[in-house]
Amino acid sequence: MTPEIADRLTxxxxxxxxxxxxxxxxxxxxxxxxxxxxxxxxxxxxxxxVGTDRGLAYLLLRDGRHMLAGHNFEIPAEPEQVExxxxxxxxxxxxxxxxxx
Numbered sequence: 001m002t003p004e005i006a007d008r009l010t011x012x013x014x015x016x017x018x019x020x021x022x023x024x025x026x027x028x029x030x031x032x033x034x035x036x037x038x039x040x041x042x043x044x045x046x047x048x049x050v051g052t053d054r055g056l057a058y059l060l061l062r063d064g065r066h067m068l069a070g071h072n073f074e075i076p077a078e079p080e081q082v083e084x085x086x087x088x089x090x091x092x093x094x095x096x097x098x099x100x101x
Contacts, residue, residue: 001040008095014088031088032056035096042096048089050081059085 001016001024009016009026017025017032024042025034033048049056050068052075057068059077066077093099 005042005096012091012095014092014095026092028088028091029084031085033089033092035092042098045089045093045096045098048085048092050085 012028014026014028017027019025022038023034023036025032030051031048032051034046036043036046047058049058049070051057052068052070054073054075055070057070057073057075059082060067060069062074066082068075068077068081090099
């Protein structure tokens with residue numbers, strides 16, 4: 001990870017939860033994303049999840065409704081949860097240099 005990326009992550013209050021040779025896990029405010037990397041270069045965002053009472057859940061759109069789906073459960077997502085996940089994903093993409101804008 002470059003010093004520039006580390007600085008952008010810090011400014012966005014995003015922490016590194018774990019790192020391996022082919023991935024890095026990032027966290028903020030109950031949100032988590034596992035991001036693939038190759039030779040130290042991040043290659044895409046991957047899926048973003050959020051911690052719930054029932055475990056980690058991923059945001060999905062089913063029949064026009066936002067849902068949180070995890071291992072053996074699916075619950076409606078609250079608007080605040082949807083916004084928090086979207087904001088985290090956008091901030092992480094920007095910090096990692098994956099956002100073309």
